[in-house]
Amino acid sequence: AHNLLAALVDAHLFHGNDLHLDPNQISWLRAMDMNDRALRHITLSLDSKKEGARRQGGFIISAASEIMAIVALAKDRKDLRRRLDAVVVGMTREGKPVRARDLAATGGMMALLNEAILPNLVQTTDGTPAFVHAGPFGNIAHGTSSVICQEMGLRLADYVVNECGFAADLGAEKYFDIVMPQSGIVPSAAVLVTTVRSLKNQGEGDLARGLPNLGKHIEILRSFGVPIVAAINRFPDDSESELKRLAAYCAERGLTAALSEGYAKGGPGAKELAEKVVETIEKNPSPGVHALYSFEEPLVDKIEKVAQKIYGADGVKFSELANANLKRFSDWGYGKLPVCVAKTQYSLSDNPKLLGAPSGWTLNVTNASLSAGAGFVVVISGNMMLMPGLPKVSRAASIDVDDSGRITGI
Structure with a gap:
C-alpha cells in the first residue's frame, strides 16, 4: 500500500502533473523491510524525459511507514479510509499540500489493507492468547500494537497487556501523548521492565552507576499519573546480590517490584508479577492518567x-x-x-x-x-535514520540451512 502510493505519485508526474505537484517537494518515500543504507538517498526516473525525471527520493524501513502507523491507529475500516485520504505526499508549486485522495489512491490502498487491518491471533507456549498486529517501532514511530487488537482484547479478557516499544522515554511517552488521546484507551497501570544487564550497560559495567537511568524512567512514568509496577527480568547470569540491590532501589522509591522469570519458567515464572499488577490496579481504581501536553500548544x-x-x-x-x-x-x-x-x-x-x-x-x-x-x-x-544500515558483521553471517532443510542460527 505504501509503495502503491509512491508509484502513483511518479505516474502522476509522468502523465502531465495536473495537480502541479512540485517534484522537488515530494515527501513520500518508498518503503521496504530491509536495513539498507544505500537506499536512503536515491535518484529516480533516470530513463525518463518527463517531469520528475532524475528527482531525488529514497527508502524508509517499513516500521517507519506512515501506512504502518495508520493501520496501528485506525479504529475500523471507515477510520482507515479517512486516514489514508489525509496522507500528505508533497506540495504544489503554490505551496499547498497534496494528499493521497487527490491522486485517487485511497481505494487501491484500502483493498491492499483490507485483510491487513485484521489482527493475528497467536498463543504463547503456555496457551495464553496474544495478538500480533502492526509494527511501528518505538524509536522511529509510535511504538505499539494496533488499536483494533487492543479493543478486541479488552472485550474478550479481564486484563490486556500492551507492549510499548523500548522504554518510558519512547514507547510509553508516545502511548500517553499519541495513542491514548486518539484511541481513548487509558492504561490502568504501567509495568516497567528492567534488568541487571541493561542497567550495568547504562553504567558502563557498574550497576550502581546505571541505577539513575531506572530512576529517570520511574520519574517519567509518574509524570503521566499512572500506577507503576517494576518487573525485574531475571537472566541466568544475574547474581542474587545484584537482584537484591535492584529490588532495593525500587523499594527506596516506593515502587512495587517483582522478579519476572517468564522466559525460563513460563506462566509460573510471571505469577508474582501478575498478582502485583492486579493488586496495584485494584488499589488505584481512578489514577488520573493524563498526557504531557495539550494539543492546543504550538x-x-x-x-x-x-x-x-x-x-x-x-x-x-x-x-x-x-x-x-x-x-x-x-x-x-x-x-x-x-x-x-x-x-x-x-x-x-x-x-x-x-x-x-x-x-x-x-x-x-x-x-x-x-x-x-x-x-x-x-x-x-540527532543522527536518527528512518532507514537503518547493517553492521559490519550482520546476523545474516550466522544464519544458514542444513542438509535437512532446518534453518540454523536463529
Whole structure:
C-alpha cells in the first residue's frame, strides 16, 4: 500500500502533473523491510524525459511507514479510509499540500489493507492468547500494537497487556501523548521492565552507576499519573546480590517490584508479577492518567516539553530545515497534532553514547515530517535514520540451512 502510493505519485508526474505537484517537494518515500543504507538517498526516473525525471527520493524501513502507523491507529475500516485520504505526499508549486485522495489512491490502498487491518491471533507456549498486529517501532514511530487488537482484547479478557516499544522515554511517552488521546484507551497501570544487564550497560559495567537511568524512567512514568509496577527480568547470569540491590532501589522509591522469570519458567515464572499488577490496579481504581501536553500548544512547545520533562534536556536546538517544516505544517493547519520524536533507544538523550541519566545537554532537532493520516508530526533528532544500515558483521553471517532443510542460527 505504501509503495502503491509512491508509484502513483511518479505516474502522476509522468502523465502531465495536473495537480502541479512540485517534484522537488515530494515527501513520500518508498518503503521496504530491509536495513539498507544505500537506499536512503536515491535518484529516480533516470530513463525518463518527463517531469520528475532524475528527482531525488529514497527508502524508509517499513516500521517507519506512515501506512504502518495508520493501520496501528485506525479504529475500523471507515477510520482507515479517512486516514489514508489525509496522507500528505508533497506540495504544489503554490505551496499547498497534496494528499493521497487527490491522486485517487485511497481505494487501491484500502483493498491492499483490507485483510491487513485484521489482527493475528497467536498463543504463547503456555496457551495464553496474544495478538500480533502492526509494527511501528518505538524509536522511529509510535511504538505499539494496533488499536483494533487492543479493543478486541479488552472485550474478550479481564486484563490486556500492551507492549510499548523500548522504554518510558519512547514507547510509553508516545502511548500517553499519541495513542491514548486518539484511541481513548487509558492504561490502568504501567509495568516497567528492567534488568541487571541493561542497567550495568547504562553504567558502563557498574550497576550502581546505571541505577539513575531506572530512576529517570520511574520519574517519567509518574509524570503521566499512572500506577507503576517494576518487573525485574531475571537472566541466568544475574547474581542474587545484584537482584537484591535492584529490588532495593525500587523499594527506596516506593515502587512495587517483582522478579519476572517468564522466559525460563513460563506462566509460573510471571505469577508474582501478575498478582502485583492486579493488586496495584485494584488499589488505584481512578489514577488520573493524563498526557504531557495539550494539543492546543504550538508544535515547538510540545517538542520542548518532551525534551525537557521526559528526556531531561536543558533545551532544544532546531535546524533551519526543521523550523521551516514545522512552520509550514502549522500554516497548513496541522499545528494541533501531537509530536512523535524519532530518537535513539540507547540513551535518554539524542546521543547513543551518553548513558545513565544525562543532564546539561541539548536535544538537536534536525528535521520534521508530517504524518497527517496517522495524526502526528514526526520530529527527527540527532543522527536518527528512518532507514537503518547493517553492521559490519550482520546476523545474516550466522544464519544458514542444513542438509535437512532446518534453518540454523536463529
